[in-house]
Amino acid sequence: GDSVTQMEGPVTLSEEAFLTINCTYTATGYPSLFWYVQYPGEGLQLLLKATKADDKGSNKGFEATYRKETTSFHLEKGSVQVSDSAVYFCALRGTGANSKLTFGKGITLSVRP
Amino acid sequence: GAVVSQHPSRVICKSGTSVKIECRSLDFQATTMFWYRQFPKQSLMLMATSNEGSKATYEQGVEKDKFLINHASLTLSTLTVTSAHPEDSSFYICSAKPALVDNYGYTFGSGTRLTVV
16 A cells, blocks of 8 residues: 655754755656644644656745655755744655555654754 | 645644534545544554445544444545543544545645643
């Protein structure tokens, strides 16, 4: 079945540091890939997405490129801010009209001033 | 943009009672809604998929008689935790898929923190 593997956390960075959060996936066919962010006590917000190979999703300075050859969708940001502190989930959605989302375990990012 | 309202955000109930959680799509119709459960510092576990006007599809290991899901309209799905026990305490989140436009991602509610005492 489909699966998503995220790097182990938590991650603690200083403000303005470079961020990379690794995500790899296993799926049949051509899934769509997502990064969601969850702030404390809240639901999930879609951060960015990519629906086909080589697509780059971007939002709020975050980027991720759909790499089919390496089955990866790593999240990057050039300069993190304290307000980026949250839990980040990588997810995939398989093909099919009502396909469910499969999530990675999530990783907690803490950015210190 | 698509907005999903989930209510209540927090609820405390006594053991043995039932609790209903509502998930509403405010500005779009949702043929399909998903219910998740999230344990502290863990990922989301899909509990069930509900389609408007039909029975929900439950994931393996989820008790359908304990977690009753109703999706009676295109804008409302409810999850009722029946005869709640302390081990049901968790964070429950719903998400909705728009009926007419598939933007590949689903919109999530803000979650419900259930505490059973």
